[in-house]
Structure formats: structure tokens, C-alpha cells
Amino acid sequence: MKKNIHRNNKRLIVIGAGFGGIASAIRMQAAGYDVLLLEKTNQIGGKASAFKINNYIFDAGPTAITVPHLIQELFELNNENMNDYLELIPIEPYFRIYFDDGSYFNYSTMEENMIQIVEISPEDLQGYKKMMKSIEPIFQKGFLELSDKPFKSFFSMLKIGPPLLKLGAYRSVYSYVSKYIKNKKLRMVFSYHPLLIGGNPFKITSIYMLIQAVEKEWGVWFAKGGTNSLVQELGKLFKRLGGEIILNSEVDRINVSDGSAVEGITTKDGKYYESSVIISNAPVATTYMHMIEEKYRKKNANKRYSKATYGMSVFMIYFGTDCKYPNLHIHNILLGSRYKGLISDIFNKKRLSEKGDFSAYLYIPTRIDPSLAPKEGESCYILVPVPNQDSKIDWQQRKKQFRDHIISSIERKFMPDLQQHIKAEKIMTPADFEELHSDYKGAVFSLAPTFTQSAWFRPHNESEDIEGLYLVGAGTHPGGGIPGVLTSAKLTSNQILQTSKFN
Numbered sequence: 456m457k458k459n460i461h462r463n464n465k466r467l468i469v470i471g472a473g474f475g476g477i478a479s480a481i482r483m484q485a486a487g488y489d490v491l492l493l494e495k496t497n498q499i500g501g502k503a504s505a506f507k508i509n510n511y512i513f514d515a516g517p518t519a520i521t522v523p524h525l526i527q528e529l530f531e532l533n534n535e536n537m538n539d540y541l542e543l544i545p546i547e548p549y550f551r552i553y554f555d556d557g558s559y560f561n562y563s564t565m566e567e568n569m570i571q572i573v574e575i576s577p578e579d580l581q582g583y584k585k586m587m588k589s590i591e592p593i594f595q596k597g598f599l600e601l602s603d604k605p606f607k608s609f610f611s612m613l614k615i616g617p618p619l620l621k622l623g624a625y626r627s628v629y630s631y632v633s634k635y636i637k638n639k640k641l642r643m644v645f646s647y648h649p650l651l652i653g654g655n656p657f658k659i660t661s662i663y664m665l666i667q668a669v670e671k672e673w674g675v676w677f678a679k680g681g682t683n684s685l686v687q688e689l690g691k692l693f694k695r696l697g698g699e700i701i702l703n704s705e706v707d708r709i710n711v712s713d714g715s716a717v718e719g720i721t722t723k724d725g726k727y728y729e730s731s732v733i734i735s736n737a738p739v740a741t742t743y744m745h746m747i748e749e750k751y752r753k754k755n756a757n758k759r760y761s762k763a764t765y766g767m768s769v770f771m772i773y774f775g776t777d778c779k780y781p782n783l784h785i786h787n788i789l790l791g792s793r794y795k796g797l798i799s800d801i802f803n804k805k806r807l808s809e810k811g812d813f814s815a816y817l818y819i820p821t822r823i824d825p826s827l828a829p830k831e832g833e834s835c836y837i838l839v840p841v842p843n844q845d846s847k848i849d850w851q852q853r854k855k856q857f858r859d860h861i862i863s864s865i866e867r868k869f870m871p872d873l874q875q876h877i878k879a880e881k882i883m884t885p886a887d888f889e890e891l892h893s894d895y896k897g898a899v900f901s902l903a904p905t906f907t908q909s910a911w912f913r914p915h916n917e918s919e920d921i922e923g924l925y926l927v928g929a930g931t932h933p934g935g936g937i938p939g940v941l942t943s944a945k946l947t948s949n950q951i952l953q954t955s956k957f958n
Contacts, residue, residue, distance in 0.1 A: 465489045467951075468720055468730040470706045470746075473501025474517075474937055475927035476736030477689045478529060478944035483734070484698040485532035486952055491728060492698060493720070495705040495893070499690045501736070502892060502899065505683035508879035511775030511834045512827040514683055515883075516899075518818050519546070519786065520676040521669050522938040525945075529689065533696055540688045542679040544823055549675040551784035552644055555792045557868070560644050562788075565671055576638035586635035586645070587671070593661070594668030628654075629795075631661035643794050650840060652935035653766025653900025655802040657795060660906040669938065677785065677823050709733060709742070709924065711751045716922035731923050734947060739902070739914045739930035740895035747921065754919045764905055765898035766935075767801050768843040768885035772858055773836045775828055775879035780819065780870050787817040789869070802903075805846040807853075811860065815839045817869070832878070837861060843885060844897040850884035858882055901930035909934070916947040925951060 465488065469480045472494035484490040498504050502516035520526070523543055530537040537543075548563035560571055565587055572580050626634070632646040648666040649659040678685040690700065705723040712718050719729040735742040740760040743752060791797055791812040800808050816838040821828045828834040839861060842848070866873035885897030894901070902908050913932045918924035927943045929935035 466491055466728070466730045467732045467734070468493065468728055469734045469736060470709075470720065470742075471495070471501060471736030471928075472499035472690070472700065473736050473928060473940070474503055474686070475929075475940040475944050476501070476734070477686065477693060478941050479734045479736065479927050479948055480698055481529050481532060481689065481693050481696065482944060482948035483951065484693060484696040486948070488732075490693075490698045491730075492693065492700045493704045493706060493722070493728075494700065494702050496891070497702050499700065499702070500683055500686040503682050503686050505681060505686075506773075506881070508773075508881060509775065510829050511832065511879040512681060513773045513775075513834055513836060513881070514681040514818075514820065515773075517682050517937050518677075518820070519549075520678060520682075520685070520937065522673050522941070523676055524673070525938060525941040526685065526689075528945075530692060533692060535692070540692075541685060543676040544679055546675045546677055546785060546823070548784070549670055550786040550788050552647070552788040552790065553869070554640055554643075554790055558640075560640070561784075562644060572641060576641055579636050579638050579641055582635035582637070583641075583645075586632065587667070589635075590664045590668050594665045594672070597662045597665045598669060626661040627657050628659050628661050628663055629656045631664055639794075643790055647788060647790075649904070650767075652904060652929070652939065653898065654904045655767075655798055657798060658802070659904055660909065662909070663904065666936075675786075677820065679824055681820055681824070681827060706737070706746060708748075709735070709746045709921075711747060711921055714922075715751055715920065717924050732925070732951060733923060734925045734927055734951075736926075736928050738893055738895050738928070739926055741893040742926060743914075744895070745893075747924075752920050755914070760895065764903045764908060765843050765845070765896050766900040766903040767840050768888060768894075768897040769883075769899055770839040770841045770854075770857060770861075770885070771836055771881075771883040772839075772861060773879075773881040773883075774877045776833045776835065776870075776873070776876040777829070777831065777878050778876045779821075779831060779833055781822075783817065783819055783822065783869060785819055785822040787819070787869075789815045789817055789865075801840055801842050805842040807841065807846075807848065807857070813839050813861065813864075815861070815865075817865070837865065841885060844889060846885075848885075850886045854882055854884050900935045901928070904934045916943060917950050 467483050467488040467490050469476045469492045472492055480490045480492045504515045506513055527537040548561035550562045551559050552562055553559045572583050628649050629646045632642050636642050646656045649656045649663050706720050707723045708721045710718040717733045721727050743755040744757050744760055791814040800806050819833055819835045821833045888894045888899050889897040916926055916931050925947045927947045931943050933939045933942055
């Protein structure tokens with residue numbers, strides 16, 4: 456069959472229009488490339504897409520902006536100011552963390568946190584001060600110095616090993632916090648952050664304590680109109696730079712020459728686009744295992760990804776109400792009766808709790824932006840951490856029961872008469888994320904950010920196997936979360952620009 460060939464020798468192709476794909480496309484278009492951005496679904500954003508039900512507008516995924524200057528940098532590439540296109544609203548407190556007994560902690564600035572620590576456990580105040588001081592060099596080394604630097608060799612990893620070990624990288628996040636904090640509630644407050652990027656606080660390296668330093672440095676922000684409004688503005692910026700976006704265009708295969716260099720891509724509908732430089736924002740495992748023939752892969756063979764450790768998945772309930780819940784915050788962390796045991800169920804035993812307990816993140820953007828719902832209503836979502844698809848849970852069979860259990864629990868503790876006030880609803884299970892976003896094993900945060908899957912050990916941004924292939928997103932260095940993904944785009948783009956063959 457004759458190929459439908461689209462030739463352009465100057466073209467660079469980006470697969471996937473999530474945050475990493477859009478940011479990479481903007482950077483490369485601004486650098487003089489002719490960039491084609493292909494997106495599998497009917498809108499840009501990936502997990503940061505949005506949808507509307509009965510005039511309720513829902514962000515599908517990411518909600519909190521923590522490093523605004525990474526977004527500002529993208530607009531500056533076109534000599535523009537982010538603030539002319541976006542309104543970022545500071546959130547205070549950053550998160551409200553509810554304990555199982557109904558009490559809560561308003562996680563916020565260091566000063567506000569200290570006031571609450573004195574109320575809960577005054578003997579932990581000095582420990583908290585010491586802990587926050589101790590993570591300053593972790594932030595300096597792990598985020599400011601290393602996050603946008605490639606690890607191209609094991610030697611580059613060995614060079615940073617001693618300073619990282621000196622900073623306590625051998626400890627888990629929970630172990631690190633416990634060194635300074637004795638109160639059980641406060642240990643939960645200051646160790647839950649890895650869950651925001653799919654990591655187990657009891658196993659993930661304490662380097663990820665830098666997340667708290669990032670929040671301390673730049674705060675937590677909300678994009679008016681929801682996170683997807685930010686995504687849409689980035690899409691418009693890309694087009695102003697001259698870039699091209701094709702939606703509903705799923706890549707079936709990355710074409711590789713016998714010399715193990717990319718030649719282009721073939722879409723599911725048979726179109727062929729030629730390019731000697733390709734950036735994939737698709738999940739790393741999906742890129743290597745399903746888009747590239749096995750014979751072209753040595754270091755990225757199926758065995759590597761089938762045996763890798765993957766982060767958790769999530770069970771999502773998006774719902775709109777015809778009443779308001781002013782007692783709740785925009786960002787609510789709802790902790791269950793167990794902490795370590797529940798996390799073990801999710802990450803180790805790969806099962807739903809036999810006790811029926813769960814923890815959740817309850818997002819209510821209409822606390823800040825009422826325009827996202829009809830008058831007097833709320834647009835919300837509940838995110839419940841659950842095992843990835845290694846659990847073998849039949850979500851088609853379990854989802855209604857699990858949904859009803861979650862809603863009744865939230866109704867009893869936080870949102871009275873919730874069920875009768877729900878006027879719009881959608882559910883997403885790990886199986887849905889696997890299907891819609893090609894997330895391998897339904898792991899929405901990709902590979903778990905363990906020590907042996909970080910830095911040089913993590914899939915490289917520049918492919919070791921195939922010339923001209925680059926990767927961005929949560930599965931590559933430096934990792935998940937909006938700052939990590941935007942940084943991966945910066946790192947990857949710089950690597951391409953430093954490679955003379957493509958300039």
C-alpha cells in the first residue's frame with residue numbers, strides 16, 4: 456500500500472500535547488524548527504485537559520501551579536509576558552489537610568505552619584525549623600542545580616552520589632521527616648507530598664523533600680479558568696510562533712532506519728510524516744514497547760519496562776453540585792484512619808483496602824473561580840489513590856460500589872446530603888487512564904520515583920538506542936508534577952539544540 460507521505464526536511468515532530476509536549480514544541484518552534492504537534496485525543500493538554508457536563512467545567516488532572524517562572528519562560532521565547540494572557544491567583548493556605556478525627560491542618564507558609572505546630576505539638580517546633588533548614592541544600596542541589604541537567608553517563612551519576620548521600624538521600628521521605636518530627640499527625644502533614652507525583656513516602660528518596668522547599672520558595676497558585684486555561688494559552692502561544700497542531704491523530708509507529716535513526720512517524724489512520732528529530736510525550740513504556748520495533752531497542756527492551764516499578768494509579772469522581780460547600784478549601788487532603796497500612800495496600804499489596812478506608816484529594820476550584828459552575832453550584836473532583844493495573848482489579852465490576860462508598864463517606868464527613876445535590880458526574884478508573892492516555896499499567900504518574908529509577912537510572916531524555924529520538928514527561932528525568940514535566944521539556948530541548956547534527 457502506498458504511504459501518504461508528508462515531507463519536510465526541517466520538520467520536528469512532537470508526539471502528545473500534554474504539558475511536556477506543548478512546552479517542548481514551543482521551545483523548539485521558537486528556536487527555528489518547523490514543529491508539528493500530534494495529539495491522540497480531540498484536545499490538547501493530555502491529563503491536563505478539561506471537559507464540560509451540564510455547564511459544569513472540570514479540570515481533568517493537575518490543579519496546583521508551584522513554579523510560575525517555568526511558564527513565564529515559555530512566553531518570553533516570543534517576547535511576551537505571561538500575565539497578559541493568564542491570571543494566576545495565589546492560594547493561601549496551600550492545602551487543607553483533614554485528619555480522620557475531623558481536625559485539620561492548614562498547610563501553608565513556614566510561619567503559618569509554625570503557629571499550628573505549637574497548637575498541636577509544641578515540642579516539635581524546633582525540629583520543624585531544623586528540618587526546613589536541612590532541606591535548603593537539597594533544594595539547591597536537587598532542583599536548582601540538577602533538575603534540568605542530563606545524566607548521560609553513569610559517571611555523571613557517580614559524581615553527584617557523595618553529596619546526595621551526605622544530604623540524606625538514602626532515607627525515605629517519611630524517615631527523613633520522622634528524624635525531626637515526633638507527632639504522628641505532623642509526620643503525615645510533612646510526608647504526604649510524594650503522593651502528588653505517584654511516589655510512596657515510605658520508599659521514595661528524601662531528595663523529594665525539595666517539593667516543600669519549592670512551595671516555600673514560590674508558593675502555590677491557581678490559574679483562573681482552571682489549569683486547562685493555562686494549557687489553552689500555551690497552545691495559542693505555540694500557534695503564534697508558527698507551530699502546527701493536529702488533533703485526533705494517534706501515532707501508531709515511530710519509523711526507524713536500519714542505521715537506528717528516526718525517519719518519521721506513521722499514524723493510526725495511515726498518514727506518514729517525515730522527520731529526523733522526534734520528541735515523544737507519550738508514556739515512556741508505551742513509546743518504546745508499542746511504537747518502536749523490538750529489533751531497534753537494546754537498552755530499552757520490553758523486559759526493562761515490564762519489570763520496572765510503577766507508581767500508583769487513581770480513581771477519579773468528577774461531580775457538579777447545585778449547592779455550595781463554603782466550609783471546604785480549594786485543595787483538601789482527606790487522610791484516612793491508616794497511613795502506612797493504606798499506602799502499603801496501594802503500593803505493595805496492590806489491593807483496595809479490606810477495611811474500606813481510603814485517603815483522597817478533594818478539589819473544589821469554584822471556591823476560587825465561581826465561573827466554573829452554574830450559579831450557586833460547585834465543580835469538584837475526588838482523587839483517590841489506588842493500585843495500578845498490576846492489581847488485576849476488574850474496575851468495570853467494582854467501580855460503582857467503590858464510587859458509592861467514597862461518596863457516602865465524603866457526604867457523612869464533609870459534604871452533607873451530597874448525593875442528592877450531584878447534578879453532573881463522570882468516573883475515571885485506572886483502566887480508563889490506560890485506554891485514554893496510553894498509561895502503561897494505568898500508572899498515571901509513570902515509573903515510580905525511587906532512587907534506582909531517578910537521575911541516570913531513569914529513562915533518558917535522549918534515547919540511548921535510536922538517534923534523533925527524545926522523550927519528555929513524567930517518565931523521564933527529572934520526574935512527575937508540572938514543574939518536573941516542564942523542566943524535562945527544557946532539558947530535552949537544550950539537548951537537541953546542542954546536537955550539531957540537527958542544526
